[in-house]
Amino acid sequence: MFSKACEYAIKAMVFIQYKSQQNETTNLSEIAEAIDSPAAFTAKILQQLRKSDLLESIMGVKGGFRILENKQISLKEIIITIDGNGIFSHCVLGLKACSAANPCPMHHKYAIVRQEMERIMQKTFLVDLANQLILKKISLK
Amino acid sequence: MFSKACEYAIKAMVFIQYKSQQNETTNLSEIAEAIDSPAAFTAKILQQLRKSDLLESIMGVKGGFRILENKQISLKEIIITIDGNGIFSHCVLGLKACSAANPCPMHHKYAIVRQEMERIMQKTFLVDLANQLILKKISLK
DNA sequence: TTAAAATCGGATAATTTTGTCCGATTTTTT
DNA sequence: AAAAAATCGGACAAAATTATCCGATTTTAA
Numbered sequence: 304m305f306s307k308a309c310e311y312a313i314k315a316m317v318f319i320q321y322k323s324q325q326n327e328t329t330n331l332s333e334i335a336e337a338i339d340s341p342a343a344f345t346a347k348i349l350q351q352l353r354k355s356d357l358l359e360s361i362m363g364v365k366g367g368f369r370i371l372e373n374k375q376i377s378l379k380e381i382i383i384t385i386d387g388n389g390i391f392s393h394c395v396l397g398l399k400a401c402s403a404a405n406p407c408p409m410h411h412k413y414a415i416v417r418q419e420m421e422r423i424m425q426k427t428f429l430v431d432l433a434n435q436l437i438l439k440k441i442s443l444k
Numbered sequence: 445m446f447s448k449a450c451e452y453a454i455k456a457m458v459f460i461q462y463k464s465q466q467n468e469t470t471n472l473s474e475i476a477e478a479i480d481s482p483a484a485f486t487a488k489i490l491q492q493l494r495k496s497d498l499l500e501s502i503m504g505v506k507g508g509f510r511i512l513e514n515k516q517i518s519l520k521e522i523i524i525t526i527d528g529n530g531i532f533s534h535c536v537l538g539l540k541a542c543s544a545a546n547p548c549p550m551h552h553k554y555a556i557v558r559q560e561m562e563r564i565m566q567k568t569f570l571v572d573l574a575n576q577l578i579l580k581k582i583s584l585k
Numbered sequence: 586t587t588a589a590a591a592t593c594g595g596a597t598a599a600t601t602t603t604g605t606c607c608g609a610t611t612t613t614t615t
Numbered sequence: 616a617a618a619a620a621a622t623c624g625g626a627c628a629a630a631a632t633t634a635t636c637c638g639a640t641t642t643t644a645a
Contacts, residue, residue, distance in 0.1 A: 304445065304531065307633065310538040317549055330591065344634050350593070363642025364590045378550075390445065397451040400583060408458055408573035408582045409519075412564050420557050432549035441549045442541065448603065471621065485604050491623070504612025505620040591642080598635070605628070614619080 309385040312348050314338040314443050316370070316381055319358060320429035321436045323370045330367035339444045348385065355384040370429065379424040391421045450526040453489050455479040455584050457511070457522055460499060461570035462577045464511045471508035480585045489526065496525040511570065520565040532562045 305313075318337045322329040331349070335342035349368060353360050357380060358370050370376065382390065394401035394410070395417075401407040435441045446454075459478045463470040472490070476483035490509060493499050498521060499511050511517065523531065535542035535551070536558075542548040576582045 304534075304536060305538075307538065310536075313550075314537055332591095341634055343636075346592080347594095347634090353592095360592060361642085362592045362640075365643060366591045366641080368592090393445075395445060395451075396455055396584075397446075397448065398583065398585065400585065406582055407584070408576055409454075409568070410582070412568055416557060416561050416564060419560060423553050423557060427550070427553055435549055441547055441551070442539065443537075443548070444539065444541065473621095482604055484606075487622080488604090488624095494622095501622060502612085503610075503622045506613060507611080507621045509622090586645100588645080589643085591640100593638105593640070595638090596636085598633100600633070601631080603628100603630070606626085608623105608625095610621100610623070612619100612621080615617085 305382065305390070306386050308344075308348050309382055311338065311340045311345055312352060312381050312385045313378060314340070315345060315349065316352065316357070316376065316429055317432045317436065318443060319368050320370050320376075321433040323372070324430075324433055324437075328361060328365075328367035328369040334368070337443060352381070352384060355380075357381065357384060376429045377425055378427045378429075379421070382424060391417065391424075446523065446531070447527050449485075449489050450523055452479065452481045452486055453493060453522050453526045454519060455481070456486060456490065457493065457498070457517065457570055458573045458577065459584060460509050461511050461517075462574040464513070465571075465574055465578075469502060469506075469508035469510040475509070478584060493522070493525060496521075498522065498525060517570045518566055519568045519570075520562065523565060532558065532565075 315334050315338055318334055319329060331342055331346055334349075335345050338345075349358070349360070352358050357376055358368050360366070360368050379391075394407050395413045396407045396409060398407045401410055403410070432441070436443070456475050456479055459475055460470055472483055472487055475490075476486050479486075490499070490501070494501050498517055499509050501507070501509050520532075535548050536554045537548045537550055539548045542551055544551070573582070577584070
């Protein structure tokens with residue numbers, strides 16, 4: 304479904320959101336530990352997210368990552384940053400020319416799934432998921 | 445979503461079904477041409493499908509591939525043969541321990557998408573798609 | 586001012602996926 | 616019987632994704 308990079312990105316962002324809500328910045332090793340991901344690879348992903356302005360980084364001792372309080376970040380934004388918008392737009396069968404006017408065999412049937420996926424990712428925000436974490440209702444490992 | 449191999453598999457199977465309904469066997473180069481795929485790679489995929497008994501091959505001159513008349517093959521069978529059942533069962537975030545009892549942040553929200561996907565793939569059969577091809581309602585390229 | 590702890594960025598390595606090549610075998614046709 | 620047209624299977628190659636390493640820079644604290 305999503306690339307590994309994207310899975311890590313979502314999990315990392317949920318964790319950073321969780322920490323940020325408690326007014327704490329968190330650093331790479333803490334994040335990697337929390338989401339059980341390879342640290343160096345996770346660092347690359349965090350850079351991408353930072354460049355897309357989805358999070359803030361602080362360099363130096365006591366540095367780390369955080370999400371600004373006023374930010375409302377949807378999963379869709381993260382997915383598009385890391386994996387591009389292919390999952391929301393590309394043909395299920397990978398046909399470049401596929402469209403409503405020139406549909407592939409699956410086009411119409413699959414439209415519902417794609418639409419529902421987009422809807423869910425668009426209206427699920429990091430805050431929602433971080434709150435679940437606080438309630439210990441969910442796991443990131 | 446699906447691997448390239450799986451995309452090729454579905455398209456190839458639709459085309460072979462289409463030909464088989466007209467009582468024709470089709471061969472590798474014809475298939476690859478019809479679905480615009482690399483022939484040698486497609487050959488590997490057809491072998492997998494044959495070993496899973498989703499199609500029949502005939503060796504030698506006038507050989508090729510065909511699907512037996514009595515077979516009702518769903519897309520789900522093809523997907524599971526090539527990509528495994530991960531897309532229908534694995535956690536969206538790639539968590540091994542994720543389940544209804546120990547859910548990841550996305551678990552409950554995503555359940556609907558996964559269920560709908562499985563439902564569609566299970567009840568879409570090659571015959572349905574091949575019939576669309578006959579009517580020239582759809583494209584495989 | 587120096588050491589330590591952190592991000593940053595570039596290079597490289599490992600793994601997986603995608604794709605190619607070729608010799609062997611099978612079957613049909615001449 | 617020989618040639619041709621096809622699948623079969625194994626080895627190999629290329630590309631993409633995932634993962635690691637390390638030196639440079641920034642910031643804090645001793």
